Structure formats: structure tokens, C-alpha cells
Amino acid sequence: MNQPFTSPFVYAACQHGAEKILKELLCEPLGPYRLAYSQKGFVTFKSNLATPPWSRSLPDHPLIRSRGHVLERLEGELAEPMIETILQKVGELDWEHLHIWQRDIAQPGWHGFEPGRSALASFLVEKFNAALDKRGDSRRASSDHIASADTKILEVCLDEPNRWWLAAKPVQTTEDGWAGGVYAPPIPDGMISRAYLKLAEAIRWSEMPIKPGDRVVEIGSSPGGACQLLLDLGAKVTGVDPADMDERIANHPSFTHWRSRSLQVKRKEFAPFKYLICDANVAPNYTLDTIEAIVTYPTSRIEGLILTIKLSDWEHAKLIPDHLERVHSWGYSRVDARQLAHNRREYCLAALK
Ligand SMILES: C[S@@+](CC[C@H](N)C(=O)[O-])C[C@H]1O[C@@H](n2cnc3c(N)ncnc32)[C@H](O)[C@@H]1O
Structure with a gap:
């Protein structure tokens, strides 16, 4: 039935600056993809096979924030006619939810910019829902809906206000279910640093089962x-950092500050912890050497890791498979990497026993 919707084009959304290395990694000489279009944070590829919209064959890499099958590129000055064109085109397609999201306008954290919070996307969600209502169509558009596994997602990616890409994908992973691959938790009043958002996203993505009362240590806190x-x-938290903690944290009854560098803490001191977070601004090998020394010590009982690994050079993304293999060799069975939407020039490595 879906013959008219097959397409050889796929898109990959990523952080500004990651495009070059992504193109290099995906467009191998004998691989399936050729570059078709490139903007900061949004790249399309032509693959050697036209696939239907719910095909599970899509590019996969830790630097890819969101991916899908491109159905059409649309340009226009007014939203309503573009919306009509889209709804007419997909009239026969069995999509279940519509995600509308905007390509990043900057690096995460730049002058307060955070991915996934777009006034333009919210405005268009209302317009799309009004148009769907008018057609008596109960399916919904949203920019913050979380879709469950196997949902058939239609997407409108806002490349520019007047250039949109219509795409589609089945939800195969947790992050496929997030509009534009962004998990945007509510920002609490008095948020101490962006690391709050970064860790909220990391826990959600990795499904790290941290529960009230669990003992967690953070290096670089x-x-x-x-x-x-x-x-x-509700965790009991120890922060390891030579620098001062915000006084709201320092004075919290469930918080302990070890004011030192990680290497100055004796490895046996880490014995009580169930989870280890590391967000120190040091080179990748320094982070991995430090964590290896802790988790391979005989008294260690650390079940889960969330590590921020710096990418001072995008070329270092080529080392991600080596990093994953190294962490796997410490006895962690589920090891995965992703450049989170709230990461800067770094990626998140999560591991669970
Ligand atoms: C990006 S900041 C961490 C932000 C923090 N996670 C938060 O939630 O606000 C990096 C921190 O790593 C600390 N750091 C760098 N090297 C370290 C080491 N060897 N041991 C512990 N902390 C370190 C720095 O002092 C700095 O405070």
C-alpha cells in the first residue's frame, strides 16, 4: 500500500559541528549512504535503496540525535498552505503521532539556548492540530510528546521557518520516541547548573534505575x-571536587563533599556506592583511567556508571567504540554511548552491570 511513500533519503540531526565527522563516518566508500544536503545540525543522505516509511533500516551512531526517512522537502512563506500540502500528502499513510521540532539554532548552552524548546515548533503544533481537527482527524501533533516503542511517527523538521522536511520513522529506541531526539525535562526554579538537565536526560536515556536511598558518588560535582x-x-550523594559546591547542595542533609581530586581519594572509600557519575573536565583517557581504578578495585560494588567524555576534537568520536569496549571489559554488560541533546562538545557513556 505504501508504495508512493518509499524514499531513498534519510536525515540525521546532530549537534552543531558534528556534521563533518558524521558525514565521514556514514559515507564510507562502500557504505549505503551518499551526502545529499547539509546544514548545521541537520544532514540528509541518499541511500542505495528506496525504503518504506516504517522501515527499521536507518543510520545509527552515538552522534545522531534523531533520524528518519525523508518523504519530502517543502518551502513556502505561509504555514497554512504548507500544512495543507503535508496533510494531503500523508492522507493515506497510517501514521500515529506527529512530532514537530526545530533544528538547533546554536550549540547547547550558548547564551541560554537549550535544544527542543522552540516557540516556532509550539506555534506550528497548534496550527497542525487545528487543521487535523478541521478534518475530523483525532491524531495529534506535539513537540514534547514521548512515543512508545513501535509507534509510527510522522515528523516535520523545521530546518528554517520557511523550509521544512517531512519525515517518518518507527520508534525503535527510547530516544526515537522523543521529538527531534530531545528529552527536555522541566527546568526547576533555582537550577544550579545545566548539568541538572544533562543528568536528567542521561538517566532517562540509559534507564539507570537510581532509587531513593541509593548511594551515588559524583566526580566533578x-x-x-x-x-x-x-x-x-532522593539519593544519598557524595560529590568529589576540589572546587566549592553551591551552598544549597553543601548544606543538604543527604550530601557529603569530599573536597579533593579523584586520584587523591583512596579507592576503598568508593566501596559504599551503587552508582558513579563522572563529569570532570579532563581528557577522555584520564576519565577512563580514573574510573577503571575505582570499579576494578576488589571492594567496588558500583552497578551503574554515567560518564561524560569530552570531545575536544570531533575526530575523537572515532574512539567511541574503543571506549565502549574498555568499559565492557570491566564487567558491565549494558554499555552504550550517545551525544545527549544537553551535552556540549562531549558525549555520555552509560554502563550497567
Ligand atoms: C563541568 S564541571 C562539573 C559540573 C557539575 N557536574 C555540576 O553538576 O554542576 C567540571 C568539574 O570537574 C572538576 N574536576 C576536574 N578535574 C577533577 C578531578 N580530577 N577530580 C575531581 N573533580 C575534578 C572541576 O573542578 C569542575 O568543577
């Missing part, structure tokens, strides 16, 4: 956004 989230979750 100052000023304390990540600890704020962990304390909100």
Missing part, C-alpha cells in the same frame, strides 16, 4: 546541578 537532581530523586 561543583557547582552542583547534577547533585541537585540526584538529591531531588
Whole structure:
């Protein structure tokens, strides 16, 4: 039935700056993809096979935030006629939910910019829902809906206000279910640092089962956004950092500050912890050496890791498979990597026993 919707084009959305290395990694000489279009944070590829919209064959890489099958590129000055064109085109397609999201306008954290919070997308969600209502169609558009596994998602990716890409995908992973691949948790009043958002996204993506009362240690904890989230979750938190903690964290009854560098803490001191978070601004090998020394010590009982690994050079993304293999060799069975929407020039490595 879906013959008219087959397309050889796919898109990959990513952080500004990641396009070049993504193109290099996906467009291998004998691989299936050729570059078709490139903007900061949004790249399309032509593959050697036209596939239907719910095909599970889509590019996969830790730097890809969102991916899908491109059905059409639309340009126009007015939203309503573009919306009509889209709804007419997909009239016969069995989509279940419509995600509308905007390509990043900057690097995460740049002058307060955070991915996934777009006034333009919210405005168009209302317009799409009004148009769907008019047609008596009960399916919904949204920019913050979380879709469950196997949902058939139609997407409108706002490349520019007057250039949109219509795409489609089945939800195969947790992050496929997030509009534009962004998990945007509510920003609490008095958020201490962006690390709050970064860790909220990391926990959600990795499904790290941190529960109230669990003992968690964070290396590189100052000023304390990540600890704020962990304390909100009811964990008992220890922060290791030579720098000062925000006083709201320092004075919290479930928080302990070890004011030192990680290497100055004796490895046996880490014995009580169930989870380890590391967000120190040091080179990848320094992070991995430090964590290896802790988790391979005989008294360690650390079940889960969430590590921020710096990418001072995008070329270092080529080392991600080596990093995953190294962490796997420490006895962690579920090891995965993703450049989170709230990561800057870094990626998140999560591991669970
Ligand atoms: C990006 S900031 C961490 C932000 C923090 N996670 C938060 O939630 O606000 C990096 C921190 O790593 C700390 N750091 C760097 N090297 C370290 C080491 N070897 N041991 C512990 N902390 C370290 C720095 O002092 C700095 O406070």
C-alpha cells in the first residue's frame, strides 16, 4: 500500500559541528549512504535503496540525535498552505503521532539556548492540530510528546521557518520516541547548573534505575546541578571536587563533599556506592583511567556508571567504540554511548552491570 511513500533519503540531526565527522563516518566508500544536503545540525543522505516509511533500516551512531526517512522537502512563506500540502500528502499513510521540532539554532548552552524548546515548533503544533481537527482527524501533533516503542511517527523538521522536511520513522529506541531526539525535562526554579538537565536526560536515556536511598558518588560535582537532581530523586550523594559546591547542595542533609581530586581519594572509600557519575573536565583517557581504578578495585560494588567524555576534537568520536569496549571489559554488560541533546562538545557513556 505504501508504495508512493518509499524514499531513498534519510536525515540525521546532530549537534552543531558534528556534521563533518558524521558525514565521514556514514559515507564510507562502500557504505549505503551518499551526502545529499547539509546544514548545521541537520544532514540528509541518499541511500542505495528506496525504503518504506516504517522501515527499521536507518543510520545509527552515538552522534545522531534523531533520524528518519525523508518523504519530502517543502518551502513556502505561509504555514497554512504548507500544512495543507503535508496533510494531503500523508492522507493515506497510517501514521500515529506527529512530532514537530526545530533544528538547533546554536550549540547547547550558548547564551541560554537549550535544544527542543522552540516557540516556532509550539506555534506550528497548534496550527497542525487545528487543521487535523478541521478534518475530523483525532491524531495529534506535539513537540514534547514521548512515543512508545513501535509507534509510527510522522515528523516535520523545521530546518528554517520557511523550509521544512517531512519525515517518518518507527520508534525503535527510547530516544526515537522523543521529538527531534530531545528529552527536555522541566527546568526547576533555582537550577544550579545545566548539568541538572544533562543528568536528567542521561538517566532517562540509559534507564539507570537510581532509587531513593541509593548511594551515588559524583566526580566533578561543583557547582552542583547534577547533585541537585540526584538529591531531588532522593539519593544519598557524595560529590568529589576540589572546587566549592553551591551552598544549597553543601548544606543538604543527604550530601557529603569530599573536597579533593579523584586520584587523591583512596579507592576503598568508593566501596559504599551503587552508582558513579563522572563529569570532570579532563581528557577522555584520564576519565577512563580514573574510573577503571575505582570499579576494578576488589571492594567496588558500583552497578551503574554515567560518564561524560569530552570531545575536544570531533575526530575523537572515532574512539567511541574503543571506549565502549574498555568499559565492557570491566564487567558491565549494558554499555552504550550517545551525544545527549544537553551535552556540549562531549558525549555520555552509560554502563550497567
Ligand atoms: C563541568 S564541571 C562539573 C559540573 C557539575 N557536574 C555540576 O553538576 O554542576 C567540571 C568539574 O570537574 C572538576 N574536576 C576536574 N578535574 C577533577 C578531578 N580530577 N577530580 C575531581 N573533580 C575534578 C572541576 O573542578 C569542575 O568543577
